[in-house]
Amino acid sequence: MTDRPVVVLGLMGAGKTTVARLIAQHLGRPLRDSDADIEAATGHTAATLAAGPDGRRRLHDLEAEHVLSALAEGPVVVAAAASVVERPVVRTALAPACVLWLDAPPEVLAARMTSSTHRPDYGEPLEVVQALDRRRRPLFTAVADVVIDASKPTETVQRNALAAVDVTPPPYT
Numbered sequence: 001m002t003d004r005p006v007v008v009l010g011l012m013g014a015g016k017t018t019v020a021r022l023i024a025q026h027l028g029r030p031l032r033d034s035d036a037d038i039e040a041a042t043g044h045t046a047a048t049l050a051a052g053p054d055g056r057r058r059l060h061d062l063e064a065e066h067v068l069s070a071l072a073e074g075p076v077v078v079a080a081a082a083s084v085v086e087r088p089v090v091r092t093a094l095a096p097a098c099v100l101w102l103d104a105p106p107e108v109l110a111a112r113m114t115s116s117t118h119r120p121d122y123g124e125p126l127e128v129v130q131a132l133d134r135r136r137r138p139l140f141t142a143v144a145d146v147v148i149d150a151s152k153p154t155e156t157v158q159r160n161a162l163a164a165v166d167v168t169p170p171p172y173t
């Protein structure tokens with residue numbers, strides 16, 4: 001079982017919250033989820049914060065601070081915001097962590113993005129995700145210790161994620 005912090009990365013809707021929650025539970029570690037923690041700290045969802053003046057940049061500052069402060073806490077499990085991989089300071093801070101990248105094609109992620117109102121609306125989902133995928137794919141590739149195919153069914157993704165942090169997955173039926 002890894003003794004490093006675990007950081008789950010991926011684009012919006014990749015399943016970071018779903019997977020990080022399960023890993024934290026299995027490792028018995030604290031979970032730090034970007035959206036939930038920022039909402040608890042500010043009283044606003046990411047969607048509301050992004051809508052204000054200069055909101056997107058300020059939200060992304062908060063998201064970078066979130067993962068950096070979580071990593072400073074010790075061996076936590078982090079569901080990081082999708083934006084953080086664009087920050088060089090975050091990529092550097094990820095070096096000692098066990099980084100899981102949940103990767104799925106833009107078509108799959110665009111279909112999932114409407115599942116919650118916490119995500120900012122930046123435009124037509126497929127076009128937005130395609131542009132983010134092009135820009136961030138090399139960055140995720142550079143920082144990931146493990147790449148998990150997040151287009152698979154939830155139980156398969158969960159099993160592969162637990163195996164990646166050396167936890168014997170439970171027998172799903």
Ligand SMILES: Nc1ncnc2c1ncn2[C@@H]1O[C@H](COP(=O)(O)OP(=O)(O)OP(=O)(O)O)[C@@H](O)[C@H]1O
Pocket residue numbers: 010011012013014015016017018019035079081082112115119150151152153154155157
């Ligand atoms: N492997 C999967 N197959 C199908 N649906 C999934 C899978 N993983 C997660 N989902 C669903 O997709 C949606 C997005 O999942 P989740 O909230 O975990 O993603 P996220 O990466 O944390 O998103 P965000 O970037 O907004 O925080 C949810 O409705 C979740 O139930």
Ligand SMILES: O=C(O)C1=C[C@@H](O)[C@@H](O)[C@H](O)C1
Pocket residue numbers: 011012046047050056059063081082083084119120132
């Ligand atoms: O650029 C992105 O992928 C995102 C934008 C934000 O506003 C956040 O809600 C989150 O980081 C996703």
Ligand SMILES: [Mg+2]
Pocket residue numbers: 016017018035079
């Ligand atoms: Mg999430």
